[in-house]
Amino acid sequence: MVLKVPLGIAREAYNKMLGEFPVARGFTFNEIEIEGVKAEYGQPPEAIPGRVVLFLHGGGYVLGCAKSYRAIASEVAARLKSAVLIPDYRLAPEHPFPAALEDASKSYRWLLAKGYAPEGIVVVGDSAGGGLTLCMLQALREVGIAMPAAAAVMSPWTDLELTGQTMTSKAGVDEMLTPEALGKMARSYLENTPSRWPTASPLYGDLRGFPPLLIQVGSEEILLEDSVRLAGLAGAAQVQVRLSIWPGMFHIFQVFSSRLDTAREALDEMGKFLSARLKK
Numbered sequence: 001m002v003l004k005v006p007l008g009i010a011r012e013a014y015n016k017m018l019g020e021f022p023v024a025r026g027f028t029f030n031e032i033e034i035e036g037v038k039a040e041y042g043q044p045p046e047a048i049p050g051r052v053v054l055f056l057h058g059g060g061y062v063l064g065c066a067k068s069y070r071a072i073a074s075e076v077a078a079r080l081k082s083a084v085l086i087p088d089y090r091l092a093p094e095h096p097f098p099a100a101l102e103d104a105s106k107s108y109r110w111l112l113a114k115g116y117a118p119e120g121i122v123v124v125g126d127s128a129g130g131g132l133t134l135c136m137l138q139a140l141r142e143v144g145i146a147m148p149a150a151a152a153v154m155s156p157w158t159d160l161e162l163t164g165q166t167m168t169s170k171a172g173v174d175e176m177l178t179p180e181a182l183g184k185m186a187r188s189y190l191e192n193t194p195s196r197w198p199t200a201s202p203l204y205g206d207l208r209g210f211p212p213l214l215i216q217v218g219s220e221e222i223l224l225e226d227s228v229r230l231a232g233l234a235g236a237a238q239v240q241v242r243l244s245i246w247p248g249m250f251h252i253f254q255v256f257s258s259r260l261d262t263a264r265e266a267l268d269e270m271g272k273f274l275s276a277r278l279k280k
Helices: 007-019 067-080 099-113 128-142 179-190 224-236 261-273
Strands: 028-034 039-042 052-056 083-087 121-126 149-154 212-217 241-244
Touching: 007 067, 007 261, 028 099, 028 121, 039 067, 052 067, 052 099, 052 128, 067 083, 067 121, 067 261, 083 099, 083 149, 099 121, 099 128, 099 212, 121 128, 121 261, 128 149, 149 261, 224 241, 241 261
Parallel strands: 052 083, 052 121, 121 149, 149 212, 212 241
Antiparallel strands: 028 039, 039 083
16 A cells, blocks of 8 residues: 555555455445435345444545445445445545545434434444544534444554554564555645644544444554554543454455455454444
8 A cells, every 4th residue: 555656546556456355245336425425325135224334445545435345345234234335535635634524424414314313323444444433423422413323443543643653563564554655645634734633533532422332453564553542542431442453464354355264254243243232
């Protein structure tokens, strides 16, 4: 993910890589639009009415699209027998902070307007999408919007100031991310926003009142400390939190569920955690 090529080429390569993974069996997707925000909405044939996953994709706020994330989002939703909504939130540098946050929040409010009850909604995000999940929950809470039933984040990017000690201690084993690449992405997204702004870097925010939270991360990634510190912050805020560190695993390994047993096991864990907290 090191941006050593023009951004347009990097985006195309990233989307092509993720788009090669298969969508969960039986899933169908349709492209929709939510007040100017394009999105992918899908469901399995056995979908339970009233259940939906809001999936916020990763890509460092500069890469990724809803369509390329159909596979991993459908795998999560299939385990819940639920529908899934993947918003195509605006990307930096064309659209810096708070564009992604605004689009994510708009998507959650759209689900409520469509009749989904908060207890029937779960939010899932990977990498920057994991950080965005936490930022969105803060923003929703501040304006009095009801929280979803639960949230799950995979290798969340929670500290855009890059202060975690694993930024250096894991740099020699992380084959997907580098501090340099993350720094470039952070600058593109933040523009003039301070890197410790709570709704950009949720590690510096207030998690009080958050729903139950599952954090999954690989042991071999520079963002490991972002998850460890997040779990401590959540626990101190009296949030029901589970930190799951997967030995030997790399950044967002769950996207390889069609090829990797460990990825399927992690998604199974996520499915059980979220299902237990959704309305019956």
